[in-house]
Amino acid sequence: MFETLSSRLESIFERLRGRGKITEADLTEVMREVRQALLEADVNLKLVKQFIAGVQEKALGADVLSGLNPSQQIISIVYDELVEMLGGVDAKPKITYAGAPPTILMLVGLQGSGKTTTCAKLALTLRKQGQKPGLVACDMQRPAAVTQLQQLGKQLNIPVYAEEMGAKPIDIAQRSLRWATAQGVTILIIDTAGRLHIDDALMGELQTMQSRTRPNETLLVVDSMTGQDAVRVAQSFHESVQLTGLILTKMDGDARGGAALSIRAMTGLPIKFIGMGEKVEAIDLFYADRLAQRILGMGDVLTLIEKAREHITEEDAQKMEKKLRTASFNLDDFLNNMRSVRKMGPLTQLMEMIPGLNKMVDSNQLQEMMKGDELKRVEAIICSMTMQERKNPDILNFSRKKRVAAGSGTTVQDINNLLRSFKEMQTYLRRAMNTQQPKKLAKPNKSLPQGKSHMHGKSAKSHKR
Amino acid sequence: MFKRIRSLFGQSDTTDTTAEPAENLQTESLESTDEPAETAAIIEQTDADSPEKLATDTTDDSVIDEEISQPAKRGFFNPFKLGLEKTRSLFGRMNTVFKTDEITEDLWDELEETLLSADVGAQLTDKLMSTLKDRANLEKMQRGSQVRSALKEELRVLLGPSEPLLFSDTSPITVILIVGVNGVGKTTSIAKLTYLLKNQGHRLLLAAGDTFRAAAIEQIKTWGDRLKTPVVSHQHGSDPAAVVFDAMQAAQARGADVLIVDTAGRLHTKSNLMEELKKINRILAKYDPEAPHEVLLVLDATTGQNAISQAKTFVKDSGVSGVILTKLDGTARGGMVFSISAELGLPVKFVGTGERAQDLAAFDPDSFIDALFED
Numbered sequence: 072m073f074e075t076l077s078s079r080l081e082s083i084f085e086r087l088r089g090r091g092k093i094t095e096a097d098l099t100e101v102m103r104e105v106r107q108a109l110l111e112a113d114v115n116l117k118l119v120k121q122f123i124a125g126v127q128e129k130a131l132g133a134d135v136l137s138g139l140n141p142s143q144q145i146i147s148i149v150y151d152e153l154v155e156m157l158g159g160v161d162a163k164p165k166i167t168y169a170g171a172p173p174t175i176l177m178l179v180g181l182q183g184s185g186k187t188t189t190c191a192k193l194a195l196t197l198r199k200q201g202q203k204p205g206l207v208a209c210d211m212q213r214p215a216a217v218t219q220l221q222q223l224g225k226q227l228n229i230p231v232y233a234e235e236m237g238a239k240p241i242d243i244a245q246r247s248l249r250w251a252t253a254q255g256v257t258i259l260i261i262d263t264a265g266r267l268h269i270d271d272a273l274m275g276e277l278q279t280m281q282s283r284t285r286p287n288e289t290l291l292v293v294d295s296m297t298g299q300d301a302v303r304v305a306q307s308f309h310e311s312v313q314l315t316g317l318i319l320t321k322m323d324g325d326a327r328g329g330a331a332l333s334i335r336a337m338t339g340l341p342i343k344f345i346g347m348g349e350k351v352e353a354i355d356l357f358y359a360d361r362l363a364q365r366i367l368g369m370g371d372v373l374t375l376i377e378k379a380r381e382h383i384t385e386e387d388a389q390k391m392e393k394k395l396r397t398a399s400f401n402l403d404d405f406l407n408n409m410r411s412v413r414k415m416g417p418l419t420q421l422m423e424m425i426p427g428l429n430k431m432v433d434s435n436q437l438q439e440m441m442k443g444d445e446l447k448r449v450e451a452i453i454c455s456m457t458m459q460e461r462k463n464p465d466i467l468n469f470s471r472k473k474r475v476a477a478g479s480g481t482t483v484q485d486i487n488n489l490l491r492s493f494k495e496m497q498t499y500l501r502r503a504m505n506t507q508q509p510k511k512l513a514k515p516n517k518s519l520p521q522g523k524s525h526m527h528g529k530s531a532k533s534h535k536r
Numbered sequence: 537m538f539k540r541i542r543s544l545f546g547q548s549d550t551t552d553t554t555a556e557p558a559e560n561l562q563t564e565s566l567e568s569t570d571e572p573a574e575t576a577a578i579i580e581q582t583d584a585d586s587p588e589k590l591a592t593d594t595t596d597d598s599v600i601d602e603e604i605s606q607p608a609k610r611g612f613f614n615p616f617k618l619g620l621e622k623t624r625s626l627f628g629r630m631n632t633v634f635k636t637d638e639i640t641e642d643l644w645d646e647l648e649e650t651l652l653s654a655d656v657g658a659q660l661t662d663k664l665m666s667t668l669k670d671r672a673n674l675e676k677m678q679r680g681s682q683v684r685s686a687l688k689e690e691l692r693v694l695l696g697p698s699e700p701l702l703f704s705d706t707s708p709i710t711v712i713l714i715v716g717v718n719g720v721g722k723t724t725s726i727a728k729l730t731y732l733l734k735n736q737g738h739r740l741l742l743a744a745g746d747t748f749r750a751a752a753i754e755q756i757k758t759w760g761d762r763l764k765t766p767v768v769s770h771q772h773g774s775d776p777a778a779v780v781f782d783a784m785q786a787a788q789a790r791g792a793d794v795l796i797v798d799t800a801g802r803l804h805t806k807s808n809l810m811e812e813l814k815k816i817n818r819i820l821a822k823y824d825p826e827a828p829h830e831v832l833l834v835l836d837a838t839t840g841q842n843a844i845s846q847a848k849t850f851v852k853d854s855g856v857s858g859v860i861l862t863k864l865d866g867t868a869r870g871g872m873v874f875s876i877s878a879e880l881g882l883p884v885k886f887v888g889t890g891e892r893a894q895d896l897a898a899f900d901p902d903s904f905i906d907a908l909f910e911d
Contacts, residue, residue, distance in 0.1 A: 107662075111657065113655075116649060181866070182719070183719025213724075213755070214762075215754035216751070218751035218755075219750045219751030222750035267865060296842040297838050297840060298841065298843075299653045299655050300866065301838075304838070304867070321803065323803060323805070324805050326842045329840065330840070349718070
């Protein structure tokens, strides 16, 4: 959905990645490009300025963390800022339910933002969560808007409250409350007519509707393709009818989502749902981190960095980095690493965060190995080895393997599998280090044939996107 | 019923290699299926219904009638100006800066911000800024007002000449296809265009080509009733190309001289839906190789830089010939039309400034620019 912004930023950072050290001048240049990319993505001008200033300041002020090169750090800062702008990682979009049903949701917005379609989508989603939704057709402005909601309701088998042409939206909304109680509806979704935020009469009507129906949520439906005007529109609506959240629509197109960023950041209103297509099922919950990662087009690697930062001390990281660089990473390190990494969360999930890992390591075993039970087995295997064996697995002959298998309650095959996976991982890590730090990896480890490691280095480069 | 029409249709697709069977098809379909009869029934119904209905019905209709009786009063471009007047003009807030006796850095900064905040886009803004700065140097500009007029000139150049709606001079029926993404105001624009052209004495027929969205057909039919204009429609979910096929026949049979085809909103990134548009074009071309004579892309002025991506794809896939810029009565300035005109050479033909049938005007670049600079 945000491909274009992603690719713009990615190409900028791609160049950054190639540099070991970044000067202040470099940074300014990069920031200029980031600014351009954000503006082309319809991020609000004021916000762009804030964003750029924030990133620049943090980038200049931050100490370079060991194990991360400066460019990655900048990416990390950009990511943090994006997540922040989108409401933070912890922001869990939720609907506020009423103490006693029905919970009332009122959807408001400009013409053509997708209110009616979204009403139906919401109803369907909430029904899946065990609610009994009901729809109220209060758009008496647009020809056939009522029919549209009725047809959608019929299609989804969701009751719709509608009145004859000529009825006042305020009255309809008010009367629908009694209907909802009679019908046993637990969540009532009110569709309103599209209106301009500067149309005082119609905004007044919304206010009255709101005060009469007391909705638990007043949600602004925003077209994700909206330009610079998005913030103004949202702010006006917010001033008139205290909004409680946003729903972004048409996110299945190639809109770059600047409107989403801008409104979220400048009104502080949470984005609760995103519409992903014309089908009634096409609605998703919104997560700030996922969106930010998508904007950056980086997989979840930044979350990985984030998590690593929380759970691995700087000293450990430095040690680890040194070992990785000199390719003296052995099974003992692997064990320690595994234990500390496990604190970060489910490993399969962590694995998925590393972009390109699945492509580079053709090993289901590694994945298998990383799943819960397998880990314990791996731990047992390594613990049954002598220190010497852990440091140099190559000395593990059949008799040693048999001993280890007996000690760990596994089989020789398990041990072979682990050793194979470990070799693959070593290779992968070397490739990863090679692409990031080409110069420093000039000295390959003796334990592996020199030619081979070079070959891998090259192939890794050619595999690079 | 639809099956029959479609099989007939399939036939026409495969057998119609020569130019003349179009006529055959028309008579054949009229005789052999009840579908065209239903079409005719729909047309008749709207016609028979409307006068009575309009006489007694809602205030909306009486407003429209009133407007129909006195359309020329406001002058041609005024409605559009009225729309813009509802908000501040784009450069109005800059007029104090423009009045200064020297050209300050502040002026440039403010100009850049104004352009960017009006969705002109970062690239075009950069280009405009450097052009203006170059000109300021070369022409030894000293006052803000000089920058102002240079800016006006540059913006005016971007919009290109004013281009009116084209009518076919070879075919008795001019076909106008209306396309765009979801929610930009296609159906409303069709209603407005109908109103405008009807006032100019044209006989119109509308084709309800949005068979996808719930109640889209009812929406255009309601407008047809209000504007006393026949609408050809099929059921929800039917093939829009078949609707167009019938509408073309109905237009010929009823001697309409303008056929406006509504289409479902489609995100330009959905290639299957873009293919559907091509099919509609192919069907029209069977009647008249030059049809559709106009393909108007409806753009929402609230849209940002995505509009450019929309325009590019629609131009490629459906041969867009012009733009209808809607929702100019809001606070958005539709600055992306500058990029669209300049980059794609696509003229803006109409602007929409409200929800009523009369809220559409032919686009005049000069008054558009003037309005942007008003105090």
